[in-house]
Amino acid sequence: MIPKDNRFQSDPDGILADSDHLLDGWQVAAPDPSDRFDVARLTQLLRAHEDAGRGWAGASVDDVLVEVSEQGLRMRENVVVRDPEGTIRAWGSVHDRAAGRMMFVHVVERDLEDKIADSCSRLLFEWAEEQARAVGAARGLETQQIDTGAFAGDQRQADWLSGAGFRKVRSWWQMKRPVEPDEISLVPDPDEWEARGARFRLVDREGGALPDEEDLRAVHDVLEQAFTDHFNSFEETYAEFLHRLREDPGHRWNHWWLAELVDDVPEGLEAPAGRAPAVGALVGTVSESSSGPDASYVSYIGVVDAARGRGVAKGLLNTVIADAARRGRRSVGLEVDADSSTHAHRLYESMGWRTKYVTESWHRHVPVTEPVEESVDE
Structure with missing residues (x-):
């Protein structure tokens, strides 16, 4: 059952049944x-899309389930295009990311002949x-x-996007740096340490419980403040x-992690009574690997x-x-805006990060209501 806060239309056939792009059968x-x-077919399509776009595949079943599971459907909707035999040939997913910003995944099988692939693509855009x-x-x-996005150099995807009225608005450097075991000594203790009047610590958490809510809200508040003036920043509620x-x-x-002064x-820096003001936050994740050590990834880093x-x-x-080193991780990855006004890439490059591949953001702005044609009385 789709949760109440899903704002999308849940019936793809109701949108596309009469589409000129839906092939017979x-x-x-x-x-x-x-x-x-x-799920296996969607994973196969997504991995082939990645392999064609950047030269290797990284997606897993878990990545697909983020989009299509019942939990994912709280803020998402999906459509698949099936051929007459029932095989999925294309997949679209939309994500109500924040007020005014809807993310869109657009994947079409790579082995389809051009005419059929074009029809599938147009169906996804129409939906x-x-x-x-x-x-x-x-x-x-x-x-x-x-x-929506594309891998730099994926001409098929770029042609479809531009033909559907999208405009390329940004490039992103996907960067990675190796991790050496002795880098555990970069900081005294990754769980908590201090330097130059700043404390760096993990969010407070007891056992397996949810972390302290004030800490989680502090992470959210710092990132909202840090990215206010950044490209395509939309306010996202704490719950979202x-x-x-x-x-x-x-x-x-x-x-x-939080950084506090x-x-x-x-x-002007305020904090709840008895707490130091939070001025920085880093949200990391783990990138699991089936062929070697896992990697760490910096999903967000922001400083007010x-x-x-x-x-x-x-x-x-x-x-x-340092945390990655103590866990035996092979690398730490992150994404940086190629046109960032803060020139963040300079810091990353000075610390050993190098660009592995480039992705692009493509945008289209859709009027929510169709303009009404005015009749002219003769």
């Missing part, structure tokens, strides 16, 4: 997350446009952004933020303006590297 429907064949109108209307918006990050297959509470605190220039970002990065 083909069908559109929602995938069945309880059907292992559906996504209607879903954008649905979620935008539910949120009371006039315009809904569709945010927490739900989304806990969905990540690599989510681990012991990969969430304990000395020389600038005026009032604390920049005090080594907070570097301290958080050294902390996650």
